[in-house]
Amino acid sequence: MKLRVKIPLLVGLVVAGALGATGYLTASFQDDLVIGQAERQARMLSRQILLTRRWVTDHDGLFVTKKPGTGGSPAPADSDVVDRSGQVYVKRNPGMIIWDLSDYAAQADFCRFRVTSLRPVNPANTPDDFERRGLLDFETGKEEVSEISSGQQGRTLRYMIPLKVEESCLPCHAEHGYQVGNIRGGLSLEVPLGWADDAITANNLLLLLVGLIGVALAALLTFLQINAQVVRRLAGLAGAMDRYPQLVPPASRPAGSDEISVLTDKFTGMGERLERAQADLARTREQLFQSEKLAAIGELATGIAHEIKNPVGSMRDSLKILADDREEPELRERCLDLFDIGLLRLAHVVRHLLNFGREIPLNPQPINLDGLIRDCFALLAFQLRAIELKLDLAVTEPCLLDGGVLKQALLDIALNATQAMPEGGELLVASRAEPGRLVITVRNSGQGIPPGELDRVREPFSTSQSEGPGPGPSLAVAAALIKRLGGEMQVESRPGEGSLFTIELPRPPAGT
Numbered sequence: 001m002k003l004r005v006k007i008p009l010l011v012g013l014v015v016a017g018a019l020g021a022t023g024y025l026t027a028s029f030q031d032d033l034v035i036g037q038a039e040r041q042a043r044m045l046s047r048q049i050l051l052t053r054r055w056v057t058d059h060d061g062l063f064v065t066k067k068p069g070t071g072g073s074p075a076p077a078d079s080d081v082v083d084r085s086g087q088v089y090v091k092r093n094p095g096m097i098i099w100d101l102s103d104y105a106a107q108a109d110f111c112r113f114r115v116t117s118l119r120p121v122n123p124a125n126t127p128d129d130f131e132r133r134g135l136l137d138f139e140t141g142k143e144e145v146s147e148i149s150s151g152q153q154g155r156t157l158r159y160m161i162p163l164k165v166e167e168s169c170l171p172c173h174a175e176h177g178y179q180v181g182n183i184r185g186g187l188s189l190e191v192p193l194g195w196a197d198d199a200i201t202a203n204n205l206l207l208l209l210v211g212l213i214g215v216a217l218a219a220l221l222t223f224l225q226i227n228a229q230v231v232r233r234l235a236g237l238a239g240a241m242d243r244y245p246q247l248v249p250p251a252s253r254p255a256g257s258d259e260i261s262v263l264t265d266k267f268t269g270m271g272e273r274l275e276r277a278q279a280d281l282a283r284t285r286e287q288l289f290q291s292e293k294l295a296a297i298g299e300l301a302t303g304i305a306h307e308i309k310n311p312v313g314s315m316r317d318s319l320k321i322l323a324d325d326r327e328e329p330e331l332r333e334r335c336l337d338l339f340d341i342g343l344l345r346l347a348h349v350v351r352h353l354l355n356f357g358r359e360i361p362l363n364p365q366p367i368n369l370d371g372l373i374r375d376c377f378a379l380l381a382f383q384l385r386a387i388e389l390k391l392d393l394a395v396t397e398p399c400l401l402d403g404g405v406l407k408q409a410l411l412d413i414a415l416n417a418t419q420a421m422p423e424g425g426e427l428l429v430a431s432r433a434e435p436g437r438l439v440i441t442v443r444n445s446g447q448g449i450p451p452g453e454l455d456r457v458r459e460p461f462s463t464s465q466s467e468g469p470g471p472g473p474s475l476a477v478a479a480a481l482i483k484r485l486g487g488e489m490q491v492e493s494r495p496g497e498g499s500l501f502t503i504e505l506p507r508p509p510a511g512t
Contacts, residue, residue, distance in 0.1 A: 008219040011218055011222045012215050012218060012222075015214065016211070019211040019215065023204065027200065034193060034197075035193075038157040038191045039146055042159035045113070045191075046161050046187055049098065049101065052097065053098060056094045057094045062092050063090065065088075066080065066090045098113070098115055101113075111189055111192070114188055115163065117185030117186070118136075119184075131186065134160040134186055135162075135183075135185070135186050138186060144160065145159075148193070154197050154198075155193040155197055158190055160186045160188045161186060162187075164181060165179060229258075233260045237260070237264050311341070311343070311346050312342065312346075314338050314342050315339055315342040318338045362402045362405065363402050364400050365401075366398040366400055367398065367406075369393075369395045369399045369438065370393035370394075372406065373391070373431060380411070383418045384418065386421075386423075388424075389427050390426065390427070392430035393430065393431045394431060394433070395433045402485060406485060409477075409489075412475065413442050417442065417499075420444055420447050420448075421444060421446040421447075425498075428443045429441070433507065436506070437507050438504070438505040440505070441501065441502050442501040444498050446498050446499065448498055449499055450495055454491060489503050
């Protein structure tokens with residue numbers, strides 16, 4: 001999920017959580033407020049009802065015009081009254097007045113109330129469960145009880161206060177054993193809360209709608225701000241990083257001094273430092289290249305001088321001998337042979353130098369590999385006269401190779417071996433065919449190559465014989481020739497333990 005989506009989503013969740021908590025607390029507060037207001041209304045209404053009842057009681061009832069369905073007090077003393085015009089009036093006692101007022105309140109959907117008792121005279125005043133619990137609580141000293149009940153019409157607050165016997169109540173209730181101060185019953189009220197619940201629900205839905213719109217707007221504004229102030233600027237900086245080393249042009253750098261602008265400035269500064277470091281590195285590399293070039297030229301000249309020193313010295317000695325004694329035919333023949341060997345050696349050095357720097361096109365032909373190896377070492381019979389040669393050749397099938405190039409590489413390796421064993425030794429040459437490749441190994445028991453010289457095997461004319469045994473000039477040419485054949489030459493050597501040269505060549509089928 002991308003940053004431009006994560007942050008607005010997080011902001012939306014935070015705002016939604018805050019609005020949800022606020023809505024929940026507001027709904028709870030509204031509910032408590034409605035219930036508290038209903039209880040205060042019930043207290044006020046009960047006080048008004050009690051005052052009305054007391055006024056009716058103090059005036060010994062209330063006479064009203066007699067109409068169909070309008071009954072009077074059941075007491076024998078409370079007879080109907082007829083005025084001079086013949087209008088009949090009936091007497092309504094306090095309990096009857098309370099019933100009349102309750103009916104009017106119920107019809108107006110205002111509230112319901114009635115008088116109830118644990119010992120009702122009128123069966124209609126028998127208490128229900130809530131009223132019974134309240135009446136029992138009143139006997140323990142409670143002054144009011146209330147609860148919230150639910151029904152088909154919604155919630156209702158039920159409220160109840162005790163009715164105590166007063167002096168004015170004794171004419172009617174003394175016969176039931178009541179005395180002043182006794183609790184003869186309770187006034188029970190029902191205040192409907194459905195209208196308030198409907199208003200709260202409508203208000204909460206409105207708040208929910210406003211909250212959802214607010215969350216959506218907050219998320220949208222956050223998205224736009226993140227996209228404009230962060231994402232686009234970071235995208236520009238990322239593009240500048242991709243285009244490096246082309247630095248960010250000043251006109252396209254983010255304006256301001258916020259974190260992204262600071263980051264861009266830091267990146268630009270880093271790019272400038274890298275450019276300076278690269279320039280310094282290029283100059284250092286060029287200087288090092290020139291130094292290595294001069295060192296390589298000096299080492300090449302030293303190697304060539306070392307290689308031609310012996311044959312030139314030998315030829316010079318032969319000339320001196322001929323100049324001193326020209327009459328000895330055998331001595332003259334001997335000097336001429338030395339001249340021929342010296343010239344061949346010089347030609348060999350020059351050929352090595354030319355072959356290392358120039359590639360001759362390969363001419364692969366089917367050859368007898370083992371026969372080619374025997375021919376190579378037969379040519380070196382004179383140089384190997386003090387060395388024990390052992391051949392372990394096991395390649396019998398023809399191989400498609402450039403025999404001339406391979407022969408030259410083997411001769412170079414063999415000549416290096418003869419130079420490594422000036423006092424004689426053992427030279428073991430083996431060949432074998434493996435799946436997809438040919439392997440030729442040449443192991444000598446010579447002086448070995450120091451570890452520091454192994455890495456220089458592929459360098460032309462790298463010799464250090466003046467300082468000790470080295471890889472010799474022929475190995476670099478041999479390694480280059482093997483590489484031209486598509487193979488690889490590996491060298492293993494330890495001073496005093498001899499050297500092992502392993503040549504691995506690809507093995508294409510003959511005739512391809």
